Amino acid sequence: MQSTFLAWVFRMPLIRRWSLMFCHKAENIAEHSHQVAVVSHLLAIIYNKKFAELGQPISPEKAVTIALYHDQIEIYTGDTVTPIKYHNPELTAEYKKLEQSAEKLCLETLPDEFKEDFEDILLSAEIDKQYARIIKSADVICAYIKTLDELKHHNYEFEHVKLNLEERLEQLKIYPEVAYFMDTFLDSCVVSLDKLTAEKIRP
Secondary structure (H helix, E strand, O other): OOOOHHHHHOOHHHOEOOOOOOOOOOOEHHHHHHHHHHHHHHHHHHHHHHOHHHOOOOOHHHHHHHHHHOOOOHHHHOOOOHHHHOOOHHHHHHHHHHHHHHHHHHHHOOOHHHHHHHHHHHOHHHOOHHHHHHHHHHHHHHHHHHHHHHHHOOOHHHHHHHHHHHHHHHHHOOOHHHHHHHHHHOHHHHOOHHHHHHOOOOO
16 A cells, blocks of 8 residues: 655645745745754754753754654645734644644554654654754744845835744743854855855854
């Protein structure tokens, strides 16, 4: 019997993010997941190299894998904007149930012999808290970079998004790898190609 797992994964480029907002540059969940994977990889390496004494080391490869699949449920649910999802506790609880059902649906598309290998990747309840923190931080960072890019192109619809994300990033800076990332990598993500090639970017 053919598994539909990969067929669903390959439909990720069809799911648009920021679906209720005007965007100068369209973004889908496949490219977003790739960006979150890259940032998660960096965060894990930063943590291991500079702050490993604070806890157990984090596998960058495991972080990347979880990040690549972190939005896979949206193949079934579509992208739901944060203000709607968290409009009130009742609605949030219902969305959480929907997301958990979608996670299980993703897992069920795999052959039985592989399901146990994906449980701590696809099911949020099974993801180690240390990795969940890294992926969530990377997710917010990527959304913030997207917001800065839209504002750079004078799309003021993202002004309130920037304020909300800055509040969340301040909270996430309690994690030293996030604070280090923001200081080291963020500014260069929104400069022009001319500046990238003409100016020396600090290591």
